[in-house]
Amino acid sequence: MRVLVADDERMLADMVAEGLRRLSMAVDVVYDGVSALDRLGVNRYDVAVLDRDMPGSTGDEVCRWIAGSGAGTRVLMLTAAVGIRDRVEGLGLGADDYLTKPFAFAELVARLQALARRSAPALPPVLERDGIVLDVGRHTVTRDGLALALSPKEFAVLHVLLRAGGRVVSAEDLLEQAWDEHADPFTNTVRTTVMTLRRKLGDPPVLHTVPRAGYRLGS
Template sequence: MRVLVADDERLLADMIAEGLRRVSMAVDVCYDGDGALERIAVNRYDVAVLDRDMPGRTGDEVCRSLAGSDAGTRVLMLTAAAGIRDRVEGLGLGADDYLTKPFAFAELVARVQALGRRSAPAVPPVLEQYDMALDVARHTVTRDGRPVNLSPKEFAVLHVLMRANGRVVSAEELLEQAWDEFADPFTNAVRVTVMTLRKKLGQPAIIHTVPRAGYRIGGPE
């Protein structure tokens, strides 16, 4: 899942991003509405976490822009204003959810995960293919009932592949969805991550390389 975090409180924005990365989300961060709109113009995000009260271009403007587009990005609005009227106004702008500051970080993660499941096309909270199950909320993977211990990046790559439901996923698409905006397009990070993921998932192999195309989840070959 790829997430945009936009908040002019830099420390808070960085803390949110770091916490979301720990649960295998690819996160881009900016500190104003202009930066958010610039990133939205060139990247596709499953979820945007927006501070409503940013100076300059506000979170309201960014939310309105997303709501009027066909990006399919879900919006979680953050604000210090806790009144019902403020929440209603935010939802009226096109926000999908609303969270007041201060908040419990576990709740923010749960809300982002729930919004990600509602992004188009919608995906269930637990993905199951062949003898493998990936639980997004619990951040667990099992194969044939046995737990598989994955790093956050390995989990993210497996999540993208399982969401594709057998479709071939290119290395470029994996970089876009499982890494942030600073990923080097010429890096071998995807190949290395897939290689270690295969080893951890064990035999028979379930991640297959399609020459000159990418990777896919499939039954034993």
């Protein structure tokens, strides 16, 4: 899952981003609405976490832009306002969910995962293929009943490949969906991560390289 976190409380935004990265999410962070609009115009995000009261363009304005863009990005609005009227206004702008500050990180994660499942087509919280079972909520992976110890990036790559349903996924698409904007597209990071993931998945081989096309998961 690729997430944009936009909040002018820098410490909060950075802490949220770091926590989400530990859960294998690709996260970009900005601290104002103008920067949020810039990122949204360039990258595709599954979910945007927006503070309502950002400088420059407000979270409301960013949310309105997302709703009118047709990009399919889900919006989780953050605010210190706790009144029903404030929540209704935010949802009326096109937000998919609303969370008041302060909040529990576990609740934020649960809401993000629920929003991601609303994507089209909707994806189940547990993905299975060729004996591999990936549980997004529990952040676990097994193959033929045996637990696999994957790094956050290996988990993210496997998630993307499972979502593809056996279709070939290019290295560029993996980089877009499993890494944030700081990833260097000219490094071997995707190939290296796929290589270690293939080794951890074990035999018989299930993760295949398709020459000049990308990678495919399936027997």
